Amino acid sequence: MSLTVKKIDTLKPKEKTYLVIDADGLYLAVYPSGKKVWRFRYQLDGKRNQIVLGQYPDLSLADARNKAGEKRNLLAEKIDPSKARCKGGAITTFKDVALAWHGANRGRWTPDHADLTLRRIEQDLFPWIGAMSIEEIRASDMLTTLRRVESRGACEVARRLRGIASNIFQYSIAEGRDHNDPAASVQKALVQRTVKSFSAITKPNEVAELLRNIAAYKGSNVVRLALLFSAYTFARPGEVRHAEWNEIDFDTGLWTIPKEKTKRRREHVVPLARQTLEVLRELQPQTGGGQWLFPSNRGKGRCMSENTVRIAIRSMGYDQDQMTAHGFRSTASTLLNESGKWDFQTIELQLAHVQRDKVAGVYNRSERMDERQAMMQWYADYLDLLTSGGKVLSFPSKDAAVNE
Numbered sequence: 001m002s003l004t005v006k007k008i009d010t011l012k013p014k015e016k017t018y019l020v021i022d023a024d025g026l027y028l029a030v031y032p033s034g035k036k037v038w039r040f041r042y043q044l045d046g047k048r049n050q051i052v053l054g055q056y057p058d059l060s061l062a063d064a065r066n067k068a069g070e071k072r073n074l075l076a077e078k079i080d081p082s083k084a085r086c087k088g089g090a091i092t093t094f095k096d097v098a099l100a101w102h103g104a105n106r107g108r109w110t111p112d113h114a115d116l117t118l119r120r121i122e123q124d125l126f127p128w129i130g131a132m133s134i135e136e137i138r139a140s141d142m143l144t145t146l147r148r149v150e151s152r153g154a155c156e157v158a159r160r161l162r163g164i165a166s167n168i169f170q171y172s173i174a175e176g177r178d179h180n181d182p183a184a185s186v187q188k189a190l191v192q193r194t195v196k197s198f199s200a201i202t203k204p205n206e207v208a209e210l211l212r213n214i215a216a217y218k219g220s221n222v223v224r225l226a227l228l229f230s231a232y233t234f235a236r237p238g239e240v241r242h243a244e245w246n247e248i249d250f251d252t253g254l255w256t257i258p259k260e261k262t263k264r265r266r267e268h269v270v271p272l273a274r275q276t277l278e279v280l281r282e283l284q285p286q287t288g289g290g291q292w293l294f295p296s297n298r299g300k301g302r303c304m305s306e307n308t309v310r311i312a313i314r315s316m317g318y319d320q321d322q323m324t325a326h327g328f329r330s331t332a333s334t335l336l337n338e339s340g341k342w343d344f345q346t347i348e349l350q351l352a353h354v355q356r357d358k359v360a361g362v363y364n365r366s367e368r369m370d371e372r373q374a375m376m377q378w379y380a381d382y383l384d385l386l387t388s389g390g391k392v393l394s395f396p397s398k399d400a401a402v403n404e
Helices: 005-010 061-076 093-109 109-122 139-150 153-175 184-189 204-215 221-233 235-239 274-288 306-315 325-339 345-352 369-385
Strands: 020-024 026-030 037-046 048-055 254-257 268-271
Touching: 005 048, 020 061, 020 369, 026 061, 037 061, 037 221, 048 061, 061 204, 093 109, 093 184, 109 153, 109 235, 139 153, 139 184, 153 184, 204 221, 204 325, 204 369, 221 235, 221 274, 221 325, 268 369, 274 369, 325 345, 325 369, 345 369
Parallel strands: none
Antiparallel strands: 020 026, 026 037, 037 048, 254 268
16 A cells, blocks of 8 residues: 555654555655655666665655656666766766765865875775765765774774765755765764874974984985975975975065965965075976976876875884974974964964964965064074084973974
8 A cells, every 4th residue: 555644654663674665666764763764666687776765754755756756767768767867967876976076176175185085085985885876875884884994993084084975975965866964974983083183303302313314314315305395394294295396486585385285275475594495406406397396206297295205204213103294393383482582473374374363364475474584594593503413492391282
């Protein structure tokens, strides 16, 4: 007997999910939570499958029957409903929706973030749910997929993947597909995040040893100069790797990072100390004929890999709990703040952190530039003093952490 609205409204949840048939492949799944979901079961080329049509009462009985009728029309034309195109033209597999979402958003991300996001999707989501209809993916599918990532100890990656998947599902819903966001349901089932600052060397005598190790680095000279450039400028690793020669002004001693490359999507200006300019002049004969300051040694017009500096740091004997590529920022933050010579706001401006006081002023490219230039030169001079074994300034014994 076909369903009626009255009968649907009287269906009560049970200990396990149960199904109530309507007609011609349409049925209602009633979950222990009380949620009621329309599903359509069909067979094509000898293979059985089912797809989600929507949740009741958001999708009424009449609308569910209309949708089921549309699916039967597709079957009559030998078209698999789970892979059919919707009105917007987007294929409903998770992979195709994910690629469409990535393409729609990559323009507002930094190149590093766009590449990392796509790589994570391709490595950890596509092999397991990529070929599935996005309307068919359940919370249990998401949890199984994410726990595979957790099982290799990458709990933070699993947490980030859940957020990425949730954005993809929300994008799909906004495109007009009838399903929920199964990634949202598994958030509390994952291993909870442990907040950890980027590892960094911040004690002056240890910073001195690090700088001497960089000076004695036996690997590629381009990598050695990338390490020095990172130390002197304390820019974000992705900004360093993607630095281009046309962003450097030797006359004014400024490196202008376009907003498209910054984390905060704001143009950021880095005053270049005398030592930093010397690094660039040494680098110029090697890479100045190309686009990137620090190109990939594999060619193909790419910039240096994110792993290059990390591997160089490891080769000098520092593990991930001692120093990271991002750690040069914590080093600078600590030494500058503990010197007592520089205003906190000036340091924060140079670190390109968002001002907490929204009324205090809009990020201006010339804001405190004279003071920032003086600070960057003082910092480079101090690093050189440490490298040469000069007298270490007496700062209070306090570490500072930079998480951005």
